Amino acid sequence: MIYTARVKVMPLKDLLDPQGKAVLVGLKKLDIHTIADVRIGKNIDLQIEAASKDEAKSIAAEAAGKLLANPVMETFEVSMDDV
Amino acid sequence: MIYTARVKVMPLKDLLDPQGKAVLVGLKKLDIHTIADVRIGKNIDLQIEAASKDEAKSIAAEAAGKLLANPVMETFEVSMDDV
Numbered sequence: 001m002i003y004t005a006r007v008k009v010m011p012l013k014d015l016l017d018p019q020g021k022a023v024l025v026g027l028k029k030l031d032i033h034t035i036a037d038v039r040i041g042k043n044i045d046l047q048i049e050a051a052s053k054d055e056a057k058s059i060a061a062e063a064a065g066k067l068l069a070n071p072v073m074e075t076f077e078v079s080m081d082d083v
Numbered sequence: 084m085i086y087t088a089r090v091k092v093m094p095l096k097d098l099l100d101p102q103g104k105a106v107l108v109g110l111k112k113l114d115i116h117t118i119a120d121v122r123i124g125k126n127i128d129l130q131i132e133a134a135s136k137d138e139a140k141s142i143a144a145e146a147a148g149k150l151l152a153n154p155v156m157e158t159f160e161v162s163m164d165d166v
Contacts, residue, residue: 002119008126009126010126010128020127023127023150023151026150027146027150030146030149030150032142032145032146032149034131034132034133034142035129035130035131035132035142035146036085036130036131036132037129037130038127038128038129038130039127039128040125040126040127040128041125041126041127041128042123042124042125042126043091043092043093043123043124043125043126044103044106044121044122044123044124045093045121045122045123045124046118046120046121047118047119047120047121048117048118048119049117049118049119050117059115059117059118062115063110063113063115063118066113066115067106067109067110067113068106
């Protein structure tokens with residue numbers, strides 16, 4: 001069966017996020033002043049063929065740890081779409 | 084009050100996602116063969132100062148429509164963190 005997993009990769013909390021800071025400046029130029037902070041990461045949708053949801057989740061976590069996220073600068077979270 | 088909104092920006096379904104295809108090749112080289120498709124977009128966390136959750140959500144949607152997503156190539160979804 002095919003399962004859909006979502007991997008959210010975000011920069012570590014203690015690190016500066018220059019992309020987010022740039023977007024924050026852009027928002028102020030568009031007269032949106034109520035946004036106090038922006039952090040930008042990646043969202044990766046995976047279609048995984050597996051026997052069970054748990055197996056699919058562990059495959060997604062393996063892929064995230066090995067390739068999708070850089071643990072020096074990023075954290076990741078895996079969530080499964082409900083099927 | 085400060086609310087946290089998440090904006091998920093993904094490439095349109097009908098468009099090729101070259102970044103996702105490249106990651107798919109990388110996964111195969113790491114001997115992960117059970118992943119059939121990869122699509123990569125952005126995940127943007129916003130800290131929004133607003134009077135209510137609904138107001139915060141509409142501010143997030145405005146920011147996403149004006150600046151965060153490119154409607155020619157991308158769709159976006161706004162979700163609120165439960166507080």
